Amino acid sequence: MSRACENTVVVGCGAVSVDFLAIVAAYPKPDEKIRTTSFKVQGGGNTGNALTCASRLGLKPRIISKVADDTQGREVLRELEADGVSLEGTSPFTYVIVDSQTKSRTCIHTPGYPPMKPVDLPKSSLLTALHGAKIVYFDGRLHETALVVAHEAVKKNIPILMDTERLREGLDDILKLADYVVCAAQFPQAWTEASTVPKALVCMLLRLSNIKFVIVTLGKDGCIMLERSFNEGPSTEEMEVDRLLESLETRKNRSSHIPTCITSSVTKLHAEGIGTVCGKLYVGTAENVPPSELIDTTGAGDAFIGSVLYAICANFTPEKMLCFAATVAASKCRAIGARTGLPYHTDPRLATFMK
Template sequence: MSRDCENTVVVGCGAVSVDFLATVAAYPKPDDKIRSTSFKVQGGGNAGNALTCASRLGLKPRIISKVADDTQGREVLRELEADGVSQEGTSPFTYVIVDSQTKSRTCIHTPGYPPMKPVDLSESSLLTALNGAKIVYFDGRLHETALVVAHEAVKKNIPILMDAERLREGLDDLLKLADYVVCAAQFPQAWTEASTVPKALVCMLLRLSNIKFVIVTLGKDGCIMLERSFNEGPSTEEMDVDQLLESLEMRKNRRTHIPTCISSSVTKLHAEGIGTVFGKLYVGTAENVPPSELIDTTGAGDAFIGSILYAICANFTPEKMLCFAATVAASKCRAIGARTGLPYHTDPCLASFMN
């Protein structure tokens, strides 16, 4: 574990749940009756998974969420406590069908009721949760409570990382306060209506003036990151952002199975019809997990985000951060469920990053 992360507190606000994971030979057709080949009950939820990942990597997470005093709720708390995640605050659950044939998963989520509201979070609990925190993370759920937490974090100058998985109620208000954003593949274009992902990333930096970087995750195709530059030299070259991404893609090393990252220089990035920002574009590759080792992609994005939280706290360079997050996500995919395969900071696969 990096010395920069010793005793580092990270706070998350969002979803925790129970996942019921059934593995099947192939996804069922309508009216099919099939048998599962394996079954596992495990903690889930974006915030719960990401903070479990952060805890195993060496951070000290606290989570703000809500569960009921029922069997599922007690199991959620037990598992989080076992992984070192402390809590403030019908429980939500998800059926996950893992298709052995396509290596894909289908989720059927049942939200908890009633949902968490700001009145459920006392001022003393909020202040206790944020005390000493280095970063705060939101998964886009519980938006009313999340906004209260976010405003308090801004008052305390605690940076915010936002998970933009899909368009959600209240998400825009949270994005305006964020310092870092990690997006699912479809989000940037859905949110900006831009014609390409690179144009959408430029648009996001123009709309969200606080953002230092935005990352879009692309599954087995890796990720793209746009980092804002605050050193806008008069001689900085201007380049079309789509052409720049194309040139970086051509330089990717596709022959190595380990994650790699390449980047542009600081560039005046132009998105036609949108505008221009000064920034640096990065292309990260995913680890090439052999088919025989690829078990389940459930929670891979949460593992990526938990790794980004750690990397920010450890002051990793962007290149090291993206390779680290890809390595952790790949480790997760080698076991069923969102948490079983999450590595600890002592895992040999992370040795090169932790030294």
């Protein structure tokens, strides 16, 4: 673990739940009866997973969420506490069907009820949760409570990382306050209505003036990151953003099995019909996990985000951060569920990053 991260507090606000993981030979057809090849009950929820990852990497996470005093709720608390995560109706739970053939997963989520509201979070508890925090993370859920937490974080100059899986109620209000954004593959174009992902990333930085970087995760195809730059000079080259991405893609080392990162120089990135932003474009590759080792992708995005939280706290360079996050996500994919395969900071596979 980086010494810079010792006793570093990270706060998350969002979903914690229980996952019921059914592993099947192939996804069932309508009206078909099949049997599981194995079954596992494990903690889930984007915030629960991302902060469990952060805890194993060496951070000290606190979660603002809500569970009920029922079987699922008690299991959520037990597992988070076992991983060193502090947690400040019915509890949420998710059925996860893992297809052994395609290595894909299908999630059927049942939200908790009643949902968490700002009245459920006393000001004293909020201040305690944020005390000493280096960064705050939101997964887009519990939007009314999350907005209260976000405004308090801004007052205290605590940076915000926003996870955007899909369009959600209240999402824009928190995005306007965010310093960093990590998106699922479909989100940038859905939010901006841009014709390509690179154009959408330019649009996001133009609309959200506070954002330092935005990352879009692409599963086995790695990720793309656009970092805002304030070093624009008179000689800074201007280039169409799609063309720049294409040129970076050609530099990928297709034979490498470990995560790599290709980056542009500081460039005026132009998106036709949208505008121009000065920044650097990064292309991160995913680890090439052998088919015999690839077990389950559930929670891979959460592992990536937990790693980004750590990397920000440890002041990693963007190149190091993207390779680190890809390595942690790949480790997670080698075991069933969102948490079983999450590595600890002592894992030999992370040794080069933790120096």
